[in-house]
Each structure stands twice: as C-alpha cells, then as structure tokens.
Amino acid sequence: MNRRSVDQHAAAVAELLRPLLELPTESVPLRAALGRFLPTDVVSPIDLPNFQNSQMDGYAVESAAIQSVPVTLPVAGVIAAGLTDLPALPRGGALKIMTGAPIPAGADCIVPVEDTTAADGMVTVLRSRRTGEFVRNAGSDVQKGRPLVTAGTLLGARHVAALAAAGLTEVAVRRRPRVAVITTGTELVAAGTPLLPGQIYDSNGTALASSFEANGADVVRVAHSDDDTAAMTALLDECAATADVIVTSGGVSMGDFEVVKETLLPLGGHFGPVAMQPGGPQGLSVYNGVPVLSFPGNPVSTLVSFEVFARRPIRAISGLPALPRQTRTLTADISSVPGKRQFVRGKFTENGIEPMRGTGSHLVAGLAWADALISVPAEHTVVPAGVDVEILVL
Structure with missing residues (x-):
C-alpha cells in the first residue's frame, strides 16, 4: 500500500476542507462577537461623535469675548453631559460645561476650568482661546457612512467598543465551522462510569472537541459508536445533518474491528498509512456531502493528527490568524x-x-x-x- 508523506496528506486535508473557506455570514449580538471574523466592512450609521461636544470641564464661551484677558463674564448656567434641553449662550456670557456635554449655540470654544477663577456667579478667564479649541466636532472620530471596522478584522474588545459606540447591537460575522466528533471502540466508556476489565475512559471526544473549539470551531455533537457499522452509519447520518465537518477517532487501522474504515471505504473513502509517527493510519471521506477526517484512536495519535492536519485549515476557515512556523x-x-x-x-x-x-x-x-x-x-x-x-x- 502506498504511503503518503505528511505534506501530501496535509494537502489532501486542506483540499477537502477548502470549500468551507466560503462559509456564509451570521448576525450575532455584540457580546457574542469577540474573537469572530468580520468578512465585510461595517460602516457607521452615525457620526462619531454624533454632536459637537466639550473636550474639557470648563466654560463654553465665544472666543471673541475673551481675546483680552483677564476678563470677567457672567455664568448663565451649567451644561451637564447628557443634557438634551440645551440653553443658548447669552452674548458676552459663559456657560459652565462638563466634559462630553454638547456645545451650546453661540459658543465656539471651551476655556478649561484651570484657566479660570469663579465666584458669585461670575467667571474670570485668565487665558484667551481661539475658535474651536477644546471642541470635539461631530464626525471627528468617524463620519456617518464611513468604515467603522474593516473586512478581515478578527474582532477584539476595541472593535466591539467602536460598534457599540455607533449604536449597533449586532454584527454580521463569518459563521464558525460546525464540527461533529465521533469516537469509536467498544472498549471506551464515558468518564464517571466504573471501569470493567478491558475498558478505558474515552478521552478522545473531549480532546478533539476542545482542540477544535480552541481554534475557532463550534462543536455541535460529540458522540460515540461501538464497533458496529449500522450504529456508525446512524451516527454519521445524524452528524451530517448538522455539521460542516465530521471527525472520527479510531477504527482506521488494520485490525478486525475497524468500524470507520468498514463503513466509509465502500463509499469512496481513502484510508491508508501516512509516513509519520505517531498517527500513521489516516482516512479522508465525504459522507452525504460532508467532509470526514478520520484519525487513529490512540489518544496521542489523535491529538498529534489534529495538530498536524486539522489545526491550520480549521483556523483558516474560522478566520483566525495563521500559526507562525x-x-x-x-x-x-x-x-x-x-x-x-x-x-x-x-x-x-x-x-x-x-x-x-x-x-x-x-x-x-x-x-x-x-x-x-x-x-x-x-x-x-x-x-x-x-x-x-x-x-x-x-
């Protein structure tokens, strides 16, 4: 039997999974968007900031009124952040203003509080300011209709913050690949079950599910089949109905009870040795249109197979960055x-x-x-x- 090299089998796995690089998008709440891949630009539905506002705690004034300093002006009121019923600035007066509060009509600059003294409803401005100083203009961060976060971004907290600041509640991200895991072997039992002679705990299901999830996949099913082809076929039917990829462990070697190979080989699956250790026996199939990766059943072989053959392509499908050599x-x-x-x-x-x-x-x-x-x-x-x-x- 011809033995593939590691590179040849890795290329075959990548080719089998290549169509999944075009998974559709799905809308998710912002709280669920962290770490997700953004396939298209998100444009801002509003200007950020959405209105002209103060950069400092201080006084909103008309710059022409404070060119000769010191100058004392009457304080006509206070503008807090969030104020929606906004007073206009009286000519020759000042309005006390908080950081982030909207700029009142008639004002064109902010005098920081540290450049003033105040008493008895009056404020003395000690330093002149030019038009626009300490004023944040609408759209100075991003303008309505301009990209807020660009395509190809893996969403981090800073990106989610920008989306939230623009009032968005959800975002369209690439759907994660859905993976179903099937472990095989009559000798395997679930953790928490008392072991009988000849039985071992099934670690491969947990190991593979954790490995795929850590690299951007959604594991939709973890199941176990004994060494019976009818049971294996039934599980494959169920998993193929919901998964983009099925991964099996065990049942691919040269023994008498190789249920994965016995089930999938007649359907056109490829099974054979790869020139590697551990993890030599490998299989690739398509079942009801769903790619099937078949790894050997020894626990270390299973995990090594994932690292060598599945980790890179599943990260690419998920939109995660490539692993550096x-x-x-x-x-x-x-x-x-x-x-x-x-x-x-x-x-x-x-x-x-x-x-x-x-x-x-x-x-x-x-x-x-x-x-x-x-x-x-x-x-x-x-x-x-x-x-x-x-x-x-x-």
Whole structure:
C-alpha cells in the first residue's frame, strides 16, 4: 500500500476542507462577537461623535469675548453631559460645561476650568482661546457612512467598543465551522462510569472537541459508536445533518474491528498509512456531502493528527490568524525511525527545547506535560543537540 508523506496528506486535508473557506455570514449580538471574523466592512450609521461636544470641564464661551484677558463674564448656567434641553449662550456670557456635554449655540470654544477663577456667579478667564479649541466636532472620530471596522478584522474588545459606540447591537460575522466528533471502540466508556476489565475512559471526544473549539470551531455533537457499522452509519447520518465537518477517532487501522474504515471505504473513502509517527493510519471521506477526517484512536495519535492536519485549515476557515512556523534549539539528541516523520514531545527550557522520554501513542498523560511537538524529518535518523528544529506549539 502506498504511503503518503505528511505534506501530501496535509494537502489532501486542506483540499477537502477548502470549500468551507466560503462559509456564509451570521448576525450575532455584540457580546457574542469577540474573537469572530468580520468578512465585510461595517460602516457607521452615525457620526462619531454624533454632536459637537466639550473636550474639557470648563466654560463654553465665544472666543471673541475673551481675546483680552483677564476678563470677567457672567455664568448663565451649567451644561451637564447628557443634557438634551440645551440653553443658548447669552452674548458676552459663559456657560459652565462638563466634559462630553454638547456645545451650546453661540459658543465656539471651551476655556478649561484651570484657566479660570469663579465666584458669585461670575467667571474670570485668565487665558484667551481661539475658535474651536477644546471642541470635539461631530464626525471627528468617524463620519456617518464611513468604515467603522474593516473586512478581515478578527474582532477584539476595541472593535466591539467602536460598534457599540455607533449604536449597533449586532454584527454580521463569518459563521464558525460546525464540527461533529465521533469516537469509536467498544472498549471506551464515558468518564464517571466504573471501569470493567478491558475498558478505558474515552478521552478522545473531549480532546478533539476542545482542540477544535480552541481554534475557532463550534462543536455541535460529540458522540460515540461501538464497533458496529449500522450504529456508525446512524451516527454519521445524524452528524451530517448538522455539521460542516465530521471527525472520527479510531477504527482506521488494520485490525478486525475497524468500524470507520468498514463503513466509509465502500463509499469512496481513502484510508491508508501516512509516513509519520505517531498517527500513521489516516482516512479522508465525504459522507452525504460532508467532509470526514478520520484519525487513529490512540489518544496521542489523535491529538498529534489534529495538530498536524486539522489545526491550520480549521483556523483558516474560522478566520483566525495563521500559526507562525517556529523553531527552537534542541538540547539533547533525538534518535528517529527512518522513513517516517517523527513528532516527538518536547518541553521548553532556557536553552531551547528538550525531548521528553516515552514515545508511546497511549501516553496521553505524558503529552499533558509537553509544550510542543518536535518535527523530525523522515530522512533523519539522528538529530543532534544544538540543531534548530521545527516545532508545533501545543
């Protein structure tokens, strides 16, 4: 059986998922928009600020009245922020004004309170001001009809704040990819259930759901199938009705109870080895029009498969930024199997990255201690300490 390289299989996964790069938009409340991808510009429905207002606590005056200072003016009233019944400025007078309050008719500048003295209903202006000083003009932040947040933005708190300031209550964002996870194996039982001899807890469902959610997907279903093709088919039917992507773990190797392969191979699925360790057995299918990624069932193999094959394309679909390629200096030698790309668990140190002991694909607790996967090319059997190696940060 022909063995794909890691790069060949990664390209096949990316191609299978490529149509999902054009997911439609959906409107979400602003409180739910954080971290979402904006596919089109959002234009402001109003000027920001929406009215001319004061930049300072002080006095609204006519600049022509304060060109010769000091000058004492009568204070005709107080304008607080939020005042809607606005008095006009009496000629030759002043109105006390708070920051953010609207500028009254007749006033063209603000004298900050620190440039004045006040007593007995009068204010003495100690420094002259020009027309427009300390006045925020309507639209000086953004004008009505102009872009408020631009297409391609991953919405952060500052963007949501701008949308809220313009009075918007919801925003159209790219819909997140909907992922269904199916774990397989009669030996798996749910956490919280007493284990019988030969049984193990199902960690893959939680691991895959968490991995996809952490990279921008909505996980719409986490289910489990035993080693029965009829049960597997029923689950695939249910998941295909709601999901954009189905991900399975287990049932893809060369054993007698490979339920995923037995179900999907007759429907045109591709199953075969990839030249990597861990995570060699892989499968790609389409079920009722929905792409299916099939990973091996050993817990470490499942998580490594996600990191190597699914993380980048699912982030692209979600609109999240691409992960940068990273390298670290290896602090100890690594011996590798020839002909397979190895993904060795590693831990960061002050001097680089240290390979961890234990390579078994069942060592899920050991993976929890790792910071990254060290990628060892298939043509290398030894990588000496001191060499810069490519890593996948976990």
